[in-house]
Amino acid sequence: MAGPVAENLRRRFGDDLQRVIDERGELTVWVDRSRVHEVLEHCKRDPELAFSFCMDVTAVDYLPLGVTPRFAVVYHLYSLATGHRIRIKTGVPEDDPVVDTAVDVWKSTDWFEREVYDMFGIRFEGHPNMKRILCHQDFQGHALRKDYPADLRWKLMRPDDLVDEISADEMKRIRARVTRPISE
């Protein structure tokens, strides 16, 4: 049950870990979503854990199983130094599907979180570009939710100029970088 990773997390977070499950050689830790950013940051920065990789961020919809909260966001971390892996899960209720972003911890969570938003409608607070990534911008609903019909077809053809992905600051930087004079 207790490996060095679980020990370390217990030492640091104590009872804030809702569950620690060790099944099939995989460590799963459930944390409250208010603490998830703190736990993830600890996992990366702590020299003993050193989870340098965020391999994956995804979510699960538990609607047909009738459990609350409805969603769980799942992080898979990997440590290059120790070879350990950990799965961190946090429950997200349906009426307030928001989790703190981890983009400031690992850059790799950028698109992973966008995909979770696209497929499950779970928003990540503080994400620089919380926008759909796989589905069209005019798509409605979130396809991997269990109440989304699998056989629904959309025909969406409005082109996306992608300009909304450039922030005002960046626009200023781009204008400064250009060698030619730019019309105002």
Next chain:
Amino acid sequence: MVFKDAALTPEEMPKTTPVPRQHGRMPTGVSWRPLEPTTDKTVLPGGRAVHLDRFPVEEEALETDPLVEDLMVLNIGPSHPAMHGTFRIKLWLDGETIVKAIPEIGYLHRCFEKMSESHRWQEVFPYTDRLNYMSPFLNNVGYAMAVEKLLGIEIPPRAQRIRVILGELSRIMDHFVCVGTNLVDLGALTNFWYFFRGREEIYSLLEHVSGARMMVAYGRIGGLMRDVHDGFEDEVRALLVSLPRYIDDVDKLITNNRIFIDRARGVHAIGPEEAVDWGWTGPCLRAAGVPYDVRKAHPYYGYDQFDWQVPVGTTGDVYDRYLVRMEEMRQSLSIVEQALDDLPAGPVNVDDWGISPPPKDRVYNTIEGMVAHFKLTFEGIQAPVGEVYSYTEGGNGELGFYIVSDGGGTPYRIHCRAPCFAIYQNIGPTLEGCMLSDIVAILGSLNVIAGELDR
């Protein structure tokens, strides 16, 4: 605590499910309503009438770009010969220098994860073929390993070895296509012919083994579709003679080629910390100097028993990615040779009729065999409740499958951790400052496979 209910452990699983789940159908009580279809009919010039469902293409939607007057805007893709798949990069150019690049993906999104939820465990294999379609068998292995981990079974040694042999040949195929097309984009067509000839030879072997050249669907939960044919070993040995020639030919043509070096060295150099932070795995990460290979770090199927090395680059640029892939092909050939030398005899499927279908003579001649066959086909493999994350080394890096099962014949949730998705996500920031002509070199060296990227 409310969260007590949320974890999936068997004892705490609710006994009755409030929303009934049926095979192939979504639950009733859908809270979501589709939009009403419009009947706007538009007549195009030429007289052809089309229905534009909801969004007619408007002129102003195309150009609302505030930078367009000052910078040149160039769309590469979604359909472009140098893109190797259907995705788009929008570029803002100052002369030939890229000022800003934004990728757009999703054009090849085929809802792999959604579709898997309405299929039985064994019916997912053809979908996995189409993730990274350059090395389909490696995806079969990755998915099969995940389900086998969930079931808690180990496949027979012969099946493991065949998975290693065909998996490594698939990896060589993947690298053939990646390096070959990368060089085509840089103007060197001959190498492409050399590599595609080798690829065709591997295809012929796969066709002989599985019946299909490209989408093999040869993996099965608990083993393989069937045992390999007589003469398989001779055919693989013939490949071991012919394939190194193609690699050597390209090596002689390209590795010290002035034009290639000028186009590749120092281009898109990604350091090790940055690569790890972006979640890179596979040859691109190893080119950056991080020796992480799932086959070495977490050996499966006896990869630790073979004598082989993990090639590592130093600069992480396009040239190092080429070198790493070339050396990996040689290492893969060495693994194939060693695996072939002691290919054990025996069955290729687990001896459990609840997982592997019974042999055909038992199906036709015994009632038990027929019942097992029908139950497996109609009800599927009865997997236990639980969740696993299983990882293998795919053609592009760590190919992970995260599987949640609520018990029964269909997966509750399958998520594919596609290596491309992580590798491609920093293309926007890292392209800034590059030259326009570098893009084809960079895209080719990253080996972005749209099937895997969009799933």
